[in-house]
Amino acid sequence: MSQLLQDTNAFRMNLHAVNFDQPKNLLLLFRSLEHDLRKRIINLLGDKKLTVTEMFLKLKIEQSVASQHLSILKEVGIVRAERLGKNIFYSLIEGRLKEINELSLIINDGLAPKNLMKHKTEPVNNLFASLVQESKLDLSTQILRAFSHDFRLKLIDFIMSHPNSSVYTIYSSLGLEQSITSQQLKILREAQLVCTRREGKNIFYCVNNLLVQNIEKAIATLA
Secondary structure (H helix, E strand, C coil), rough: CHHHHHHHHHHHHHHHCCCCCHHHHHHHHHCCCCCCHHHHHHHHHHHEEEHHHHHHHHHCCCHHHHHHHHEEEEEEECEEEEECCCCCCCECCCCCCHHHHHHHHHHHCCCCCCCCCCCCCCCCCHHHHHHHHHHHHHHHHHHHHHHHHHHHHHHHHHHCCCCCCHHHHHHHHCCCCCHHHHHHHHHHHCCEEEEEEEECCCEEECHHHHHHHHHHHHHHHCC
């Protein structure tokens, strides 16, 4: 058995062993840092302990909005809440943002840089920017969005076991509709999870084994 075939079989075994909640949990972690307001909260907190009241006044937002975003950051372990007297104070958990950045770098390892369309946002100060490489985090989030989907995982598994498959081979073998298959393959291609090769009018697909391996490493590190 060739080394390439051994590696591919190992990847498929690991893919089958993945708990579908694991990539979704990793995606939730990355998505918590997508929102500009949550970045502003992180920058405001810095090394301080602040109450919700102090934050919504400084950020000039409603208290309920501040509480909602703080709850998300607390859920993924970026901020902690502690009661002192009658007040609850929030602070950043030391090292957590660096851990998230490291997970993102693991997924991006060896990938070609990719320009992603982004909405214009308010500039953030150096705290968040110094701890998180946003371009890599954005790409990791896009990759995990594509990966954290049962139907697309089914496509990845099939292409792993049948490399260089055409769209026809994929949808006819799996009993799927061509339009749905093509749509989902486009998402996987844009996320760099599959590679393509054109011969005449036909496009053939193979899995980006390096990226799948990177995701598995990130999941193992998170666990």
